[in-house]
Amino acid sequence: MIEIERKFLVTSEAFKKESYKHTRIVQGFLNTNPERTVRVRLKGDEGFLTVKGKSTNDGLSRFEWEKNISKLDAEALLKLCEKGTIDKVRYEVKMGEHVFEVDVFSQDNEGLTLAEVELNHEDEPFEKPDWLGEEVTGDPRYYNSQLSQYPFKNWS
Numbered sequence: 144m145i146e147i148e149r150k151f152l153v154t155s156e157a158f159k160k161e162s163y164k165h166t167r168i169v170q171g172f173l174n175t176n177p178e179r180t181v182r183v184r185l186k187g188d189e190g191f192l193t194v195k196g197k198s199t200n201d202g203l204s205r206f207e208w209e210k211n212i213s214k215l216d217a218e219a220l221l222k223l224c225e226k227g228t229i230d231k232v233r234y235e236v237k238m239g240e241h242v243f244e245v246d247v248f249s250q251d252n253e254g255l256t257l258a259e260v261e262l263n264h265e266d267e268p269f270e271k272p273d274w275l276g277e278e279v280t281g282d283p284r285y286y287n288s289q290l291s292q293y294p295f296k297n298w299s
Contacts (some may be wrong), residue, residue, distance in 0.1 A: 146195070146207040147265055150285055152276035153256040158245045161272070162234035168246075171224030182288070183220040183280040188231075190217025202281020203265050227251070227291035239270035251294035257285060 146242070159165075170184040177197055184191040190213055195256075196206030221228070229252065234245040241260050248255040257279070259271055279285045 144206055144208055145204050145222075147204040147262045147267075148259050149203065149262065149278060149280045150282075151258045153245060153258050153274055154276040155274045156256075157274045158234055158236050158258070158272065161236045161238075162245070163237060164235045166233050168229070168231050168233050169221070170229045170287065170291075171221045171227070172288050172291055173220065173224055175225055175292060177283070177288075180286075180288045183217055183224055185214065185217045185221070187257065187290070188214050190214050190220075192217075192220070198281065200281075202283075204254050225291070227294070229287050229291050234273065238272050241269045241277075243272065248290070251296050252290050253296065255295040263286070 160214040168184060168186050170182055173181040173183060179197070180195045182193040182195070184193065189211060191209055192212050193207065198205040227250070228250070230250045231246045231248045231252070234247070236243045236245060238246045241262075243258045243260050245256065245258045248257075258275060262269065283289050284298075
């Protein structure tokens, strides 16, 4: 139940040619407290309820609990969420032994594209694609819970 991931900016759209799957995601937050965020997500026709704990100081890992819920339940819970919805398309790209999830944000976060890779341990090596840019792991501005409240379009 501990999630270990690294997050990066993306420098080009080359990942789209390498992607084997893409899915629209709409999500909101019932709670954005950094100690415990509670997320409601619609991923295609599937619903999810996720609780995440506080990140470690370096931002690499944190507790994560996630359960599938019905699409109808997710749609109902999204109406209860705090102000600010995340809308994005997630592209999945296999690179070596890992899968990169590349999120292309729209609406208030349009212009932002982030890639994440989940690891089994914090110092696990992984192959980096050419389109991977600056690492932003641990920068709270790039957490979806923060992007819902302080969207990319408002950054200076």
